[in-house]
Structures are given as C-alpha cells and as structure tokens.
Amino acid sequence: MSKICGWLDGPNPPNAPLDDRTGLIGSMAERLGGLSDAGVQFRLGGRAAVAVRARPGDTEVCKDGDLLLALAGKPSWADAKLAARAAHTGMAQSLLQAWRERGPALLESLHGRFSLALVDGARHEALLAIDRVGAQELCYALRGSTLVFGATTDAVTAHPAVRPAIDPQSLYDYLYCHMVPAPATIYRDVFKLLPAQYVHLRDGALRTGFYWSMPYADDTPDDYARYAAQFRELLEASVRDATTRDSVGAFLSGGTDSSTVAGMMARVAGRGPDTYSIGFDADGFDEMEFARIAAGHFGCTAHEYYVTPADVAEAIPKIAAIYDEPFGNASAVPTYFCARMARADGRTLMLAGDGGDEIFGGNARYADQEVFERYGRAPAPLRALLNGVLGHLPDALAVGVLRKGRNYVQRASIPLPDRMEVFNHVEREGASRILPERLLRGIDPDHPRAIAREVYGRTRSQAMVNRMMHLDLKQTLADSDLRKVSRMCELADIEVHYPLLDERLLDFSAMLPADYKVRNGQLRWFFKDALKDFLPQATITKSKHGFGLPFGLWMQQDPQLSRMAHDALDALAQRGVVQPAFVKHLLERHRSEHASYYGVMIWVLMMLEHWLAAHPNARLDG
Known part of the structure; x- marks a missing residue:
C-alpha cells in the first residue's frame, strides 16, 4: 500500500x-x-x-x-x-x-x-x-x-x-472500543x-x-430476479478487477465472504485459486472444516496452518509495534500468520472478503436488535404497562421467565445505538474502577457512544439495518477490520485488495430493499439466496463465527502466554494507566469465571502495554 x-x-x-x-x-x-x-x-x-x-x-x-x-x-x-x-x-x-x-x-x-x-x-x-x-x-x-x-x-x-x-480520552476510547x-x-x-x-x-x-455517503434507498421496488442477476455480474467484475497479477492468493476462513471471493476467483481464472486458511486446536474456534469444504467445492489449492500458543507469544510484540496506535483486535494474529504463509509461498497479493457483512446485513446484532426494536413499535400504553410490571422487578422476584422479561424490557428501553454496548466490559466495570483518578479528570465516559450516535444518525435511511450497517462501515470496518488486515499484510510484506468493497457493490447494496439484508431474523438473506446454487450448502447454512483467537483459553493452559499477560498488565499498572486493583480483579475473574470473556480485556490491555513499549516517545498527559 x-x-x-x-x-x-x-x-x-x-x-x-x-x-x-x-x-x-x-x-x-x-x-x-x-x-x-x-x-x-x-x-x-x-x-x-x-x-x-x-x-x-x-x-x-x-x-x-x-x-x-x-x-x-x-x-x-x-x-x-x-x-x-x-x-x-x-x-x-x-x-x-x-x-x-x-x-x-x-x-x-x-x-x-x-x-x-x-x-x-x-x-x-x-x-x-x-x-x-x-x-x-x-x-x-x-x-x-x-x-x-x-x-x-x-x-x-x-x-x-x-x-x-x-x-487520556483516546486511551479510554481504546479500552472501550x-x-x-x-x-x-x-x-x-x-x-x-x-x-x-x-x-x-x-x-x-x-x-x-x-464528499459522499452511502446512497441508501428506503423505497426501492421488489425486483428479485433483476437484482440477483445484477449482483452476480458485479461480484464477478469486482473480483476480476481486484486480481491485478498472477501471484495472487485469497484468505479463506470458510465463511460466506471469503468463500464467495475464492469461488469468483475460480470462475474468473477458470481454475481454483491458491487459498490460505488458519486453524486453532481449541473447541469452538476452529473453522478449518468449512474452509476445506469451500476449497474442495471450487477446486482451490488449499494451504493450511494451525496457530499455536507459541506463535501467538512470538507475534505479540511485532503486531503491537507495527500499529501507529494501540490496536486490540486479537484476530490480527491469525490474519498475520495467514498472510505470512501466503508470502512465503510466493504470493505478492491477497484478496480478502472483508465488507460483505457491513453492506449485505451479515452481523448477528442486526437480527438481535430487530427483536428489541419491536418493543419500541408497540403502543405506548402497552410499553408503560410492561415497564411498570417487569422493568423494575426486584431480583428476589425476577426468576425464570420473569427475569428474561425484565431484561428484555430494560434493554429494549435503551435506544440504538447505545443498546449495543450493554455488555461492553468498560460499561459493566465503570471507568472509575479501571482508570486512576488523574486520568479520569480528562475523560468523558459518554464519548465513544457519542461518536457512534453521530454516525448512526448521519444517513438518509430510516431503516434500522441500514443505520446499523452505516455505523459498522465506519467502526467495525474502517476503524478496525481494514486496519487489521492491511497492517498484518504489511507486516507479512504482501499487498491486499478488498473486492467486496468495490464501489459498484456499495451502490448496489445501498439500493436493495432493507428486508433483503435481514429477513425474519435471517442474516444476508438476499446474498445467500442469490448464491445458493454457487456456494456450498454448508457455507450457506453455517452460523456466523468470525476469525477469533482462543487467547483467553490458551492463557489458562500455556505458561508463556500467561506470564506475558501478567507481566504486561503489571507494567501497565506501574505506568499509572490502570488501577492495580482492577488488574488483580480482571486476572482473578479470568481464572475463576469466564476465560474467553475476561481474556478479551486482558488482550486489549496487554497490547496497549506492548504498544507503549514500542513507542517510547509517546507521553501520557493527565
């Protein structure tokens, strides 16, 4: 780049x-x-x-x-x-x-x-x-x-x-986002x-x-046959235009997007492309089975690598250092090893499937939030009644279905996009528990939510799914996923293109009816239906997974990763960035309650410390 x-x-x-x-x-x-x-x-x-x-x-x-x-x-x-x-x-x-x-x-x-x-x-x-x-x-x-x-x-x-x-505000925003x-x-x-x-x-x-915004249209006519034909033409054209050289490979996780890109590469070239996939020897994290299904379906030359805890320990300092800001997306690790494998194999360009979720409705929260939005469309007297009966139910009475009802009413009463952050670790712990007093004076805890509200509201569409996708194009994609993939490819010394973010596809997706994206709880309804005779059936029906890293689990099992994490968090506390009591609390909860959930925040803090170590000229105000 x-x-x-x-x-x-x-x-x-x-x-x-x-x-x-x-x-x-x-x-x-x-x-x-x-x-x-x-x-x-x-x-x-x-x-x-x-x-x-x-x-x-x-x-x-x-x-x-x-x-x-x-x-x-x-x-x-x-x-x-x-x-x-x-x-x-x-x-x-x-x-x-x-x-x-x-x-x-x-x-x-x-x-x-x-x-x-x-x-x-x-x-x-x-x-x-x-x-x-x-x-x-x-x-x-x-x-x-x-x-x-x-x-x-x-x-x-x-x-x-x-x-x-x-x-200090950006430091807080990093911990939050x-x-x-x-x-x-x-x-x-x-x-x-x-x-x-x-x-x-x-x-x-x-x-x-x-100078431009997504041209969402809320009144597009229903014309499935025309849209489906146009969609497939655009997909093929975007992949053809992104394949600018012979020594090209593709990321293949086995998900909808990467499988679609690999399949279109096969169609464009008349032969299966070289694909690169990462696996994990950890229950609930390995998707190699789906990558193999897609590779076999399209005749790809498949290259596989299983990342180990030792690989993660080796990569952490390099990954933290190459970013110009702290970056806590742990899926940077498998992305790096995938890109490195391709570069060692002689590839100079990789095609990545990023973007499909954010323009065709593939993130699970789009369907989840629709369930809560139904509450807001109920008549005001009914909402008042439900809130009075369930919304303030004390813990002693909130058991079984009553607890579920109370949780539903309480969450549904929070407007979007704030509602999406109810499980945010920083929201649950509170800034005052995490940061020392000298840094608290320089932050507004509402700032990350205010950024999200501005983007969520800055679109011409009134459809919830379009507004959520507009927010994700900015935060999930531009702020996180594109930076993740681009920097990891740079670290591996290989170039990357994103065919699903071709502007022709952006404009096309924006004019599709909103219920083509999420229909009756089904994510990416149009995308999958239009490609049902192209993609493997297992790809169409698989649940959304992502490119996660089993760091929280491995930290419990691997002494080297555990030592690195403890040392990094202790160093961060000594810098005065986080409170020592919070570090102790976080590590204890990781040991005793939920390794994966608490492991995410441990990773975020660990990468912050390694970034600070790699940027000694950076000085903390406050």
Whole structure:
C-alpha cells in the first residue's frame, strides 16, 4: 500500500535550510512504514513538502509552481472529460487541473482507493482526502498555521511541530472500543479522516466535510430476479478487477465472504485459486472444516496452518509495534500468520472478503436488535404497562421467565445505538474502577457512544439495518477490520485488495430493499439466496463465527502466554494507566469465571502495554 505525508507552513514559517527540510520529509516518510520494496519520492515548495512511500511504479508526486500533490492508490475519474485528460497527461496532472477548476468538488468525481494531499504554499491552502470506504488512511494536525499530515500518526508526530502527547480520552476510547475510533487518534489534537471525508484549509480556517455517503434507498421496488442477476455480474467484475497479477492468493476462513471471493476467483481464472486458511486446536474456534469444504467445492489449492500458543507469544510484540496506535483486535494474529504463509509461498497479493457483512446485513446484532426494536413499535400504553410490571422487578422476584422479561424490557428501553454496548466490559466495570483518578479528570465516559450516535444518525435511511450497517462501515470496518488486515499484510510484506468493497457493490447494496439484508431474523438473506446454487450448502447454512483467537483459553493452559499477560498488565499498572486493583480483579475473574470473556480485556490491555513499549516517545498527559 502506498502512503503519503507532508506539511504546509503558514505565512511566517521558520527559516529552515533546504537540507533540514529534506531530512525532515525523509524522516516522516520513513515512519510511514510500507512494503519492503517501497521507495520514497518527495517534492519541496517554499512553504510546503509532500512525499509518497510506494512500490516502484505506484508513485504519484508532483510539483507545479507553488502547488504540490501527493497521491497514494490508483483512483479513477467518473467524469469523462477528466478521465480523458488523465489518459493524456497522467492522473497527477489531471488532479492538479481539476483542483484549479473545481476545488474540493473534484472529489465527487474521484473513485477507487486513494489518499491525496494538495498543498498550495503561495495561497496557504490545502486539501486532504481519502477514499469512500477508508481503505487508505490519513491523519492530520494543525499547529498554529502549520498543517501536518501523514498516513500514520508516527509520520505526523515525526514533525517537530507535533508533540506525541497521548490523550487520556483516546486511551479510554481504546479500552472501550479496542481501537481508537476516528476522528480521534491516540494523540491529543491529531485526527484521522473518516471514510469519504476531506479536510480543506483555506484563509487560516480548517473545514471538514464528506464528499459522499452511502446512497441508501428506503423505497426501492421488489425486483428479485433483476437484482440477483445484477449482483452476480458485479461480484464477478469486482473480483476480476481486484486480481491485478498472477501471484495472487485469497484468505479463506470458510465463511460466506471469503468463500464467495475464492469461488469468483475460480470462475474468473477458470481454475481454483491458491487459498490460505488458519486453524486453532481449541473447541469452538476452529473453522478449518468449512474452509476445506469451500476449497474442495471450487477446486482451490488449499494451504493450511494451525496457530499455536507459541506463535501467538512470538507475534505479540511485532503486531503491537507495527500499529501507529494501540490496536486490540486479537484476530490480527491469525490474519498475520495467514498472510505470512501466503508470502512465503510466493504470493505478492491477497484478496480478502472483508465488507460483505457491513453492506449485505451479515452481523448477528442486526437480527438481535430487530427483536428489541419491536418493543419500541408497540403502543405506548402497552410499553408503560410492561415497564411498570417487569422493568423494575426486584431480583428476589425476577426468576425464570420473569427475569428474561425484565431484561428484555430494560434493554429494549435503551435506544440504538447505545443498546449495543450493554455488555461492553468498560460499561459493566465503570471507568472509575479501571482508570486512576488523574486520568479520569480528562475523560468523558459518554464519548465513544457519542461518536457512534453521530454516525448512526448521519444517513438518509430510516431503516434500522441500514443505520446499523452505516455505523459498522465506519467502526467495525474502517476503524478496525481494514486496519487489521492491511497492517498484518504489511507486516507479512504482501499487498491486499478488498473486492467486496468495490464501489459498484456499495451502490448496489445501498439500493436493495432493507428486508433483503435481514429477513425474519435471517442474516444476508438476499446474498445467500442469490448464491445458493454457487456456494456450498454448508457455507450457506453455517452460523456466523468470525476469525477469533482462543487467547483467553490458551492463557489458562500455556505458561508463556500467561506470564506475558501478567507481566504486561503489571507494567501497565506501574505506568499509572490502570488501577492495580482492577488488574488483580480482571486476572482473578479470568481464572475463576469466564476465560474467553475476561481474556478479551486482558488482550486489549496487554497490547496497549506492548504498544507503549514500542513507542517510547509517546507521553501520557493527565
């Protein structure tokens, strides 16, 4: 993946010698990370600098007078005039011309995976933007009149104007969400762009906005036959377009998405692709059986690996270090070993199935929440009666079906999206039990929920499933899963594409009727029904599982993992990040109550400590 960085100074920049600015932009670019064969190109202006770190042939960086451009990815124009210009002059020059003619409005015609920075030193104007799903990343900070940007916070904080000061609020948000949800980053006043978001600096003022949103339609006619035919055509086209080279493989978990991608690769190529699957020797976590079913069904050349506790222990420091922020999604471990296996086998590109759940209705909570939404549609007098009879039932009387009724009424009375967090570990424990007093003064415990409410409400659709998917496109996908897969592929030195996030599929899914996504409690009803003669029957009927890691169980069984976890949590307490009493409580509950449930928070804290150890310049405010 190519990545960009740079800065734009204000009207009175420091008089840094050219060599110093050259060294600075080079230092920032090196901290972008990237694949092993990536090189750096940069351009300097009177008050600005931009750089791209990319593989040979993937670099777009240019200068035209005081105007500089850095472009990562390979976008395309929807506008025929701009497309013709790009074919004649190149993408970079067409972007510069479009900027002069249209300003930020050029983004409405730009498609595909990209991040870009246009900076004009003479006018002190800049435009930063990323693609519609957030496959590319971009962070920024405004310090005085200096705008600093980069694909990673590591690159941004390499600039002397930006201090790597950890924000206590972001630390709390990480514990709550297991990542730092955009627009914040782990650092104070350093921000991430959301999918389809842009930043425009002009006349000293910084403005953010969205150039695109999912075009959900709530009144689409029911036309199943037409939709099904179109869907299969789009699936095949998206996989064909994502398969840009011969040395390509596919992640194959055995779930609906990865099986669909592998199957379409077989159809496009006329032969089964090389697929890569990870297993676990742990009850309830191993899905290798389903991966083998899909591989056999499509004639794939299957490659398998069983991850061990020793593998996990070896990978933890490397995984924590490659992220520019704390990242607590434990499924990064199997993703890394899968990508590493493919790279060792000579693959240079992997296709991943991420995105299908978030655009076609595949997450279990979509069906679960519909059950609770029925309560809100009941007549107000009936809700008042149920709340009076069941909602405040004391524990002594709440037994059997009465307890279930009370729990239902209490949960159904919480509006979405807050209701989805009732089992959140931080919600259950309380911030005051986890964090020391000095950090509590700097946080708003409602902040993660406020972020979710904004995204949930920022869509034109009134359908619950569309609103929940809109939230998941941002938090589950852009904030977590895409960062997980992209960084683990980078660590394994292999590129990754996401065919199910092709914009044609996004637009198609948005216009489908809402009940095509979840129908009578059945997840991905349309997706599975339209592919029932293509996918194996076992794939169609299997329950939702995910790419989980049995860390909580293995920590009880493996002395090395147990020691690593205890040492990391003790070190975190000594740093003053968490209360020692909470660490003791968490480890005791893990031993005595529910290893998997409490193991999740242990993993999140352990990865935070390893990230802090790998980023010694990061300083905790508060």
